[in-house]
């Protein structure tokens with residue numbers, strides 16, 4: 001009994017971090033669909049959100065680039081909930097798409113970092129991610145914090161639908177173990193720096209992942225582009241066959257996010273396809289993975305967690321890789337050329 005009480009408290013403590021949604025939970029659960037609108041890194045977080053909300057909360061989700069959503073005359077109904085994700089809370093396209101959805105009567109929720117920002121103020125309700133100030137232009141800790149908040153929103157809704165208390169508690173426990181696991185990844189910093197030496201002169205990269213790791217591939221590629229000015233493409237690993245495979249040769253590094261999840265075996269076949277074409281492969285794998293190491297040029301290990309939370313861990317080595325490559329190329333990682341902290345026009 002004690003354990004179950006503690007578990008319940010643990011669960012409620014996790015969900016209580018979402019105070020900004022109080023009073024709106026039932027309305028969100030009744031939504032016919034959830035739309036997520038965002039730009040850049042925040043859009044990638046939204047994609048992970050889509051995967052977890054559909055898997056656990058059973059509500060159909062669409063993820064929209066705010067810059068398209070605001071202009072394309074989308075169908076938005078009063079029964080929809082639209083979540084706007086923005087680190088700065090000031091991104092012009094995201095703010096404009098929020099105003100559009102509000103006009104059409106949808107419930108508008110903000111997931112922002114900057115307290116009191118425009119998107120936070122315009123939303124009907126929302127959650128601050130409280131990641132602290134992002135010093136550099138490129139979003140890093142905001143991404144992982146957005147994923148944590150989206151996981152909590154997923155849990156809140158899933159619990160109101162059909163997730164068992166035990167399963168909910170297990171997910172919260174896993175979330176609580178994340179800080180220790182992140183620390184372990186940071187211990188690989190020196191190893192990642194050495195790997196960066198080998199790849200810093202490459203001109204093109206391909207990042208591939210499936211399932212929850214597909215948005216991580218997109219985000220890894222974006223970080224490299226933003227701060228290292230190296231061309232990088234993120235793709236769902238299986239889509240490789242529909243075009244990008246033509247690019248693969250010994251000069252084309254391919255970064256696989258290949259943690260042990262439901263699609264692990266499929267990712268291994270994709271790795272084999274790249275290997276057969278002499279691609280150079282760097283793989284992000286779980287600590288206990290001794291198989292992929294034999295197939296690829298380099299591995300970086302991350303601790304295992306449940307599939308929906310794995311992106312929070314898998315993205316960190318990719319952020320570090322982009323950072324080290326940029327520093328080695330003599331670039332200013334905090335102020336990349338042409339980029340603005342908040343894109344307000």
Ligand code: F1P
Pocket residue numbers: 039040041042085086087088089090091094137138139339340341342343
């Ligand atoms: C969106 C974003 C960031 C990116 C850069 C430009 O910002 O695309 O993801 O790293 O800073 O803006 P936001 O809406 O999340 O503030």
